[in-house]
Structures are given as C-alpha cells and as structure tokens.
Amino acid sequence: xDNVFKNIDPEKRDRIINSALEEFSRNQFDKASTNNIxxxxxxxxxxxxxxxxxxxxxxxxxxxxxxxxxxxxxxENIDWNITDFFERVKQVSMIKGELIYQYPYLYDFMIMMIExxxxxxxxQKSEEQSGDLVQKIYKYNIxxxxxxxxxxxxxxxxxxxxxxxxxxxxSMGALIKTEKEFDFKQLEQxxxxxxxxxxxxxxxxxxxxx
Amino acid sequence: xDNVFKNIDPEKRDRIINSALEEFSRNQFDKASTNNIxxxxxxxxxxxxxxxxxxxxxxxxxxxxxxxxxxxxxxENIDWNITDFFERVKQVSMIKGELIYQYPYLYDFMIMMIExxxxxxxxQKSEEQSGDLVQKIYKYNIxxxxxxxxxxxxxxxxxxxxxxxxxxxxSMGALIKTEKEFDFKQLEQxxxxxxxxxxxxxxxxxxxxx
DNA sequence: AAGAAATCGACCATAGTGGTCAATTCCATT
DNA sequence: AATGGAATTGACCACTATGGTCGATTTCTT
Numbered sequence: 232x233d234n235v236f237k238n239i240d241p242e243k244r245d246r247i248i249n250s251a252l253e254e255f256s257r258n259q260f261d262k263a264s265t266n267n268i269x270x271x272x273x274x275x276x277x278x279x280x281x282x283x284x285x286x287x288x289x290x291x292x293x294x295x296x297x298x299x300x301x302x303x304x305x306x307e308n309i310d311w312n313i314t315d316f317f318e319r320v321k322q323v324s325m326i327k328g329e330l331i332y333q334y335p336y337l338y339d340f341m342i343m344m345i346e347x348x349x350x351x352x353x354x355q356k357s358e359e360q361s362g363d364l365v366q367k368i369y370k371y372n373i374x375x376x377x378x379x380x381x382x383x384x385x386x387x388x389x390x391x392x393x394x395x396x397x398x399x400x401x402s403m404g405a406l407i408k409t410e411k412e413f414d415f416k417q418l419e420q421x422x423x424x425x426x427x428x429x430x431x432x433x434x435x436x437x438x439x440x441x
Numbered sequence: 442x443d444n445v446f447k448n449i450d451p452e453k454r455d456r457i458i459n460s461a462l463e464e465f466s467r468n469q470f471d472k473a474s475t476n477n478i479x480x481x482x483x484x485x486x487x488x489x490x491x492x493x494x495x496x497x498x499x500x501x502x503x504x505x506x507x508x509x510x511x512x513x514x515x516x517e518n519i520d521w522n523i524t525d526f527f528e529r530v531k532q533v534s535m536i537k538g539e540l541i542y543q544y545p546y547l548y549d550f551m552i553m554m555i556e557x558x559x560x561x562x563x564x565q566k567s568e569e570q571s572g573d574l575v576q577k578i579y580k581y582n583i584x585x586x587x588x589x590x591x592x593x594x595x596x597x598x599x600x601x602x603x604x605x606x607x608x609x610x611x612s613m614g615a616l617i618k619t620e621k622e623f624d625f626k627q628l629e630q631x632x633x634x635x636x637x638x639x640x641x642x643x644x645x646x647x648x649x650x651x
Numbered sequence: 652a653a654g655a656a657a658t659c660g661a662c663c664a665t666a667g668t669g670g671t672c673a674a675t676t677c678c679a680t681t
Numbered sequence: 682a683a684t685g686g687a688a689t690t691g692a693c694c695a696c697t698a699t700g701g702t703c704g705a706t707t708t709c710t711t
Contacts, residue, residue, distance in 0.1 A: 235688095274689080274690090275689060275690045275691060276691070277688095277689065277691070278688075281688075
C-alpha cells in the first residue's frame with residue numbers, strides 16, 4: 232500500500248481498513264460512503280483522502296491488501312509436512328478464523344470481490360499473485376491412500392471442504408447474533424464431531440496410521 | 442398483499458416483485474432506491490406508491506410475500522410418503538430451484554432478511570406462519586434406519602443438507618458468471634454424484650430396500 | 652358517453668455525495 | 682524555545698439522488 236499509509240500506527244491503520252472493508256462489503260462501490268468510512272474509522276475526511284487520492288484508489292488498494300494478506304497467512308501458517316487431509320482442512324479453517332478475528336469483514340469483502348470479477352480475471356490474478364498456491368492447498372503432500380478406494384475422491388474432498396465452510400459460516404452467524412463471547416473450546420469440539428464423522432465415512436476402515 | 446396489488450396482471454406483478462427483491466437484497470433498506478425499483482420494473486413512480494404507501498410498507502409486504510411463497514411451495518410439493526432422506530433433500534432442492542427460477546433474488550433476499558432478524562423473532566415468526574413445518578421438513582416420515590448405526594445421525598443429516606446447499610449456491614454462482622443456458626440434465630447428474638457418495642458413506646451396507 | 656380506476660412523470664424540499672483546502676496541531680531537530 | 686515540515690482537521694462546494702405527491706392523462710367498464 233501507499234508509503235504514507237504503510238507507516239502509520241497499526242491500530243489506526245486497522246481501524247481504517249476494517250471500516251472500509253465493512254462499508255464496501257455492505258454496499259456496492261457507488262453507494263459505499265466515504266463519509267461513513269471516516270466516521271467509523273474515527274478519522275477526518277481530509278486524512279482519508281490524504282492517504283488515498285480517491286474512493287476508487289482506496290478500493291483498489293483494499294483489494295490488493297486482502298489478497299496479499301490471505302496468501303501470506305496461508306503460506307506462513309500451513310505445515311506442509313502434515314499429510315492428513317482433515318488436519319490440512321482444520322489448519323486452513325484455523326487460519327481463516329484468525330484472519331476474521333482481526334478483520335471481521337474480510338470474508339464478506341472477498342465474497343463480494345469474487346462475485347464482481349470474471350472467471351478469466353480470477354484465474355489470471357490467482358496465477359499472478361499466488362502462483363499455484365490455490366491448487367496446492369488441499370493437494371500438496373496429502374496422503375490420499377487413507378481414503379476408501381470405492382468412493383469418488385474429488386467429490387469426497389469437496390464435501391469435506393464444504394462442510395467446514397458451512398460450519399464456519401454458521402458459527403460466525405450465530406456468534407454475531409447472540410453476541411456471546413467467542414468460545415473457542417466449544418467450537419473446536421463441535422468441529423471435531425464433524426471430522427470424526429467424515430473420517431468414519433470416507434477413510435478406510437481403521438488401521439493405526441503411522 | 443394489498444387487494445389492489447393482488448389483482449393486477451401477474452406478469453407485471455412479478456416484474457415489480459423481482460425488481461424490489463433485487464434492490465433490497467443488493468442494498469440495505471436506507472440505500473435501496475425506489476427510483477431503481479420502478480425503473481427496472483418498468484412502471485411509473487406514482488404507480489408503485491399507489492400500490493404501496495411507502496418504501497417501508499413495500500418492504501414489509503415483500504417479507505410476508507416471500508415467507509408465504511416458500512411455505513406454500515414446500516407444503517404443496519413435498520411428497521410426505523417418500524421415506525428416503527436423500528429423496529426428501531432432493532425434493533426440497535428442486536422446489537428451491539424452481540422458486541429461484543421464477544424469483545432469482547428470492548434467496549438473497551431471504552438471507553438478508555434472516556441476517557436482520559433476531560433469533561427470538563425468527564423462532565416466533567416460524568412458529569406463527571409455518572407451525573412446525575420447518576421442523577418436519579427433514580424429519581417427518583423419514584426412514585432413519587437406513588443410516589449406519591455407528592455414526593452421529595444429527596451430524597450426518599446436517600452434512601447432507603450443507604452439501605446440497607453449497608452445491609446449489611456454487612451452481613447458481615457459476616451459472617450467473619458464465620451466463621450459459623440452464624443445463625438441467627447436467628446439473629442433476631452432478632448432484633447424483635454427491636448423493637451416491639453420501640449414500641455409500643452414511644447408509645448401511647447395501648441390502649435391497651423394498 | 653360517462654364515470655371510475657389505473658397509470659404517468661414532472662416536481663419538491665431535503666439529505667447525502669466525493670473531494671478540496673486553508674487552517675491548525677503535532678513533533679523531531681536544532 | 683524556536684523552527685519548519687508532516688499529519689490532521691472539518692467546513693465547504695457543486696452536484697446528484699432521495700422518498701413521496703398530485704394533477705393530468707389513459708384505459709377500462711358499463
């Protein structure tokens with residue numbers, strides 16, 4: 232991001248980022264209000280336009296930022312030595328959770344971004360910015376022999392991914408609604424329930440692994 | 442809905458409903474524009490406010506309408522004699538598909554509605570308007586004995602439901618992006634892939650049923 | 652032909668828009 | 682303490698879009 236913006240107090244920086252993420256994920260570009268953004272970020276109008284020359288530029292910088300953030304988080308936090316598919320999925324979910332904890336509207340913003348980007352553009356951007364990372368996440372160094380051989384592997388992996396995505400979305404939704412404290416222990420326990428079930432369903436009959 | 446509005450040409454009625462659903466699902470209430478709604482519905486401003494006295498009323502009538510529409514569709518189209526869980530899920534998905542075909546923004550509107558309604562309100566409304574229908578959908582007259590007895594039944598049912606929801610969402614997303622014709626055959630075939638897999642995973646080892 | 656119902660769209664006061672810029676505050680260096 | 686450059690403010694601007702009104706016009710019914 233801009234040199235000026237990069238070197239400011241991180242707490243203020245995150246306030247601005249979060250405020251902008253929220254506004255842009257709730258409204259499409261035209262109706263997103265810079266007035267709202269500065270109000271929620273608790274800065275003046277002038278300062279925002281000092282950091283970014285226009286609403287458009289702010290949005291574009293925000294796109295770059297989120298993409299880079301996610302790529303970095305994955306690259307730095309996945310343990311590629313772990314070969315169990317469920318552990319990999321769990322790790323990705325954990326990373327996602329931590330990101331959302333810091334930037335609550337990151338996910339919504341991403342969804343909106345993807346919706347407004349053409350298939351071809353997406354493919355290209357993913358290649359440019361992340362190399363083959365997206366392809367690797369759920370495939371690199373995974374021990375697929377653990378899966379039952381009589382099932383459709385691709386489909387099974389998709390279902391597992393979907394389950395965790397839905398689980399995350401619903402937990403998040405419930406969390407926002409009840410406004411309760413984030414009970415990490417309970418969440419993990421519930422996730423484990425689904426993991427256990429999917430292991431039973433898709434893995435070969437138990438033999439001690441390793 | 443309003444007597445005046447109820448008796449008009451259904452084609453025009455749907456144009457208005459769809460236009461309003463789109464606008465309200467894309468923007469939160471304050472930023473949703475009645476100007477946009479009338480423009481896309483191809484009616485005059487005056488007519489909209491002849492049918493509905495205010496933007497607020499339009500929105501509330503729209504809420505009622507969507508809820509009733511969904512309840513009716515389910516009640517009239519589910520075959521409660523079919524006891525296979527996957528068939529039930531399939532039927533619900535089909536109903537959803539047909540509704541979305543007629544009202545493309547119905548789903549988004551519902552999501553937005555649910556997000557903006559408190560848990561307590563939701564529980565109450567569901568009870569009032571649908572009785573125990575919501576509870577029944579995936580439980581009434583289902584032959585649960587087909588499921589493996591060594592797995593968590595609740596969790597398995599949830600995964601199956603989630604899989605179909607995700608499948609629907611992704612298909613819909615892809616459809617909008619590619620703007621290809623709706624290839625129903627191919628879609629059903631792909632869905633069948635997941636059904637087969639989940640049957641293998643969660644049902645008891647095959648014995649001929651019936 | 653007449654009266655009623657449906658439909659139109661120009662019009663209104665108001666609120667909100669992205670962006671500017673002179674003025675102020677802050678702070679490191681001397 | 683004094684200086685000067687950087688950070689920060691918010692009143693201000695021309696402009697657009699807002700929800701809603703209402704008299705005029707068209708369409709329908711008898």
